[in-house]
Amino acid sequence: MEFLKSIQNLFFPARGLCYLCRENSPGKEYAHICQDCFNLLEPVHKEIDIDSAFLTKIYYTLVYNRYMRDIIRDYKFHGKSYLYKPLGELMLRTIEAKSLGEGIDLILYMPAHRRKEAKRGYNQAELLATYIGKELEIEVSHNNLVKTRYTKDQNKLSKLERMTNLRGAFTIRNREGIRGKRILLIDDIITTGTTMDEASRILIKNEAREVLGLALTSSRKL
Numbered sequence: 001m002e003f004l005k006s007i008q009n010l011f012f013p014a015r016g017l018c019y020l021c022r023e024n025s026p027g028k029e030y031a032h033i034c035q036d037c038f039n040l041l042e043p044v045h046k047e048i049d050i051d052s053a054f055l056t057k058i059y060y061t062l063v064y065n066r067y068m069r070d071i072i073r074d075y076k077f078h079g080k081s082y083l084y085k086p087l088g089e090l091m092l093r094t095i096e097a098k099s100l101g102e103g104i105d106l107i108l109y110m111p112a113h114r115r116k117e118a119k120r121g122y123n124q125a126e127l128l129a130t131y132i133g134k135e136l137e138i139e140v141s142h143n144n145l146v147k148t149r150y151t152k153d154q155n156k157l158s159k160l161e162r163m164t165n166l167r168g169a170f171t172i173r174n175r176e177g178i179r180g181k182r183i184l185l186i187d188d189i190i191t192t193g194t195t196m197d198e199a200s201r202i203l204i205k206n207e208a209r210e211v212l213g214l215a216l217t218s219s220r221k222l
């Protein structure tokens with residue numbers, strides 16, 4: 001048991017500590033974030049200006065500053081899956097500020113390629129979506145929007161390459177599950193917006209009524 005406990009401490013912050021620094025107690029406002037860490041974050045709850053025929057709107061929660069970049073790195077590449085809690089908590093504030101939960105029937109998340117997800121052990125956008133769905137009591141659809149093709153990183157490509165890169169990348173497994181639904185589509189980071197736009201195209205093509213996007217942060221150049 002001692003062994004198991006020490007392993008667990010490697011990965012999860014001890015009870016009652018901030019999930020970001022694992023040192024301080026959480027502040028009054030957030031259950032998993034201390035005041036010091038919160039001061040390094042820049043919540044904006046801002047709309048991303050994107051020219052899309054399929055996404056009604058996309059919002060993001062936090063400015064992609066240096067601190068946020070480190071958090072994203074830990075969350076995506078260093079196995080710190082538990083960060084979905086403080087991050088999900090922050091995203092809920094955007095939903096609240098922009099009344100994004102109103103009229104939403106279903107929550108979906110941006111899928112990762114099977115190979116990538118297997119390597120990481122989790123899909124970071126799915127963890128956020130699950131947390132948000134639970135808090136808002138809105139159904140989350142798992143493994144319906146799927147990525148069927150491996151794609152290159154969008155931010156390393158030209159505009160034209162980006163479009164070809166994504167062609168046929170997503171598919172819907174159960175069309176009935178999204179038909180006529182107003183969907184909130186969750187992602188961790190928006191780099192160009194074209195990936196979420198393509199996923200939304202597939203959703204609308206499969207008769208979703210409307211798609212709204214929400215990302216934790218955005219590194220998109222304005």
Ligand SMILES: [Zn+2]
Pocket residue numbers: 018019020021022023024033034035036037038
């Ligand atoms: Zn902290």
